[in-house]
Amino acid sequence: MRELAVSSFGGDYRIVIAPGLTSTLGERLFEIFPGLSRVGIVSNPVVWGFHGEEILRTLSRSGIESLVALHPDGEPFKTMDSVLALLDRFIEARWERRDPLLVVGGGVTGDMGGLAAALLLRGVPLVHLPTSVVAQVDSAIGGKTGVDHPRGKNLIGVFNPPRAVLSDPEILRTLPLSQRRAGVGEILKYALIGDGALLNLLSERIEELVADAFSSELWEEVIGLSSADKAGIVSRDEKESGERMLLNFGHTFGHALEGALGFSGMLHGEAVALGMLSAARISESLGIAAPDTFEGIRRLVARAGLPVSWPGEITFDRIVPYLLRDKKARRGVVALVLPEEPGRVRIVRDYDPDILSRGVFS
Ligand SMILES: NC(=O)c1ccc[n+]([C@@H]2O[C@H](COP(=O)([O-])OP(=O)(O)OC[C@H]3O[C@@H](n4cnc5c(N)ncnc54)[C@H](O)[C@@H]3O)[C@@H](O)[C@H]2O)c1
Numbered sequence: 278m279r280e281l282a283v284s285s286f287g288g289d290y291r292i293v294i295a296p297g298l299t300s301t302l303g304e305r306l307f308e309i310f311p312g313l314s315r316v317g318i319v320s321n322p323v324v325w326g327f328h329g330e331e332i333l334r335t336l337s338r339s340g341i342e343s344l345v346a347l348h349p350d351g352e353p354f355k356t357m358d359s360v361l362a363l364l365d366r367f368i369e370a371r372w373e374r375r376d377p378l379l380v381v382g383g384g385v386t387g388d389m390g391g392l393a394a395a396l397l398l399r400g401v402p403l404v405h406l407p408t409s410v411v412a413q414v415d416s417a418i419g420g421k422t423g424v425d426h427p428r429g430k431n432l433i434g435v436f437n438p439p440r441a442v443l444s445d446p447e448i449l450r451t452l453p454l455s456q457r458r459a460g461v462g463e464i465l466k467y468a469l470i471g472d473g474a475l476l477n478l479l480s481e482r483i484e485e486l487v488a489d490a491f492s493s494e495l496w497e498e499v500i501g502l503s504s505a506d507k508a509g510i511v512s513r514d515e516k517e518s519g520e521r522m523l524l525n526f527g528h529t530f531g532h533a534l535e536g537a538l539g540f541s542g543m544l545h546g547e548a549v550a551l552g553m554l555s556a557a558r559i560s561e562s563l564g565i566a567a568p569d570t571f572e573g574i575r576r577l578v579a580r581a582g583l584p585v586s587w588p589g590e591i592t593f594d595r596i597v598p599y600l601l602r603d604k605k606a607r608r609g610v611v612a613l614v615l616p617e618e619p620g621r622v623r624i625v626r627d628y629d630p631d632i633l634s635r636g637v638f639s
Pocket residue numbers: 321323324327350351352355382383384385386388408409410411412415416417418419420421422430431448449450451452453456545
């Protein structure tokens with residue numbers, strides 16, 4: 278078991294990472310909310326189909342009543358309509374402000390459940406039980422919540438830090454392998470911006486993370502190190518005025534690629550892996566990255582079974598409109614997060630825009 282602390286404007290909170298934690302959920306919740314009598318659960322039918330029964334059983338064993346609200350699975354349902362439907366369910370049950378919401382799912386569920394918790398009765402306590410790799414190492418930590426708008430992803434939302442994040446690496450066993458692999462794309466990002474421990478571990482054992490067999494001990498360690506990176510960064514810069522931007526490594530080109538593909542055909546973590554390679558290529562062209570940076574990252578990405586070249590139909594011209602829409606752009610200039618050497622990235626705003634085309638390669 279590992280515990281991490283996150284400091285936040287909404288109060289400090291803990292991340293607990295423990296294999297098998299789900300089976301002692303009731304006790305965990307009592308530690309956070311002494312005297313707890315009921316909890317609202319936000320999930321989706323896929324995740325709930327796998328884990329709902331065990332969660333309901335452990336909560337009822339602790340004498341905690343649960344009210345479950347499910348939203349349809351998938352990014353297309355990450356909408357205000359879905360959040361309103363979740364809110365209906367709790368309002369009809371005469372929810373009270375002290376009754377917490379427990380959000381059980383991947384990043385889509387976490388983002389919507391977090392927003393619902395902020396809006397319900399002007400705010401009820403929120404606990405995340407993240408069930409995907411992305412949710413455990415990224416979306417459940419740091420307080421960002423939100424939904425998509427037809428004009429773009431995550432355009433509506435609020436900061437709503439949770440009271441706790443309860444991560445059970447064992448719950449990742451039921452996650453499809455493609456999702457687990459895409460999660461490794463996001464983990465590679467932490468390895469390349471953080472201290473050397475995670476990078477060393479991945480350099481030795483990255484294949485095991487994407488193997489059919491699920492290695493519980495390795496996943497616990499990797500989730501722990503990645504969560505620690507994210508927790509450290511958001512504790513120092515919660516509202517993204519500086520350091521938190523480093524987390525955008527791989528995301529400028531990654532998001533543009535996802536946009537050009539119409540958000541289908543490639544998972545987010547796969548696009549991020551390619552986006553990190555784009556950044557490395559640009560960085561080498563600008564003379565910022567140490568020689569071999571691109572090649573070193575490419576080898577790791579390939580070993581994880583993630584894509585190492587851009588889809589043929591996506592030319593640079595096709596991604597330009599999406600690059601300019603980047604939320605981190607200022608007056609039309611996209612801030613680039615560029616690798617310098619393993620473990621170090623830098624934000625660059627002053628560059629010749631022609632260099633951007635180096636980011637798309639086959
Ligand atoms: N708030 C943030 O800081 C932040 C950070 C990163 C990503 N996000 C958001 O997170 C979303 C992506 O998250 P995601 O990759 O988890 O996608 P997701 O929530 O859609 O989950 C991926 C798929 O895996 C399923 N699933 C999840 N856990 C499972 C389990 N244990 N067993 C079986 N199936 C399981 C889901 O039902 C879904 O079908 C995006 O909407 C993104 O914008 C938010």
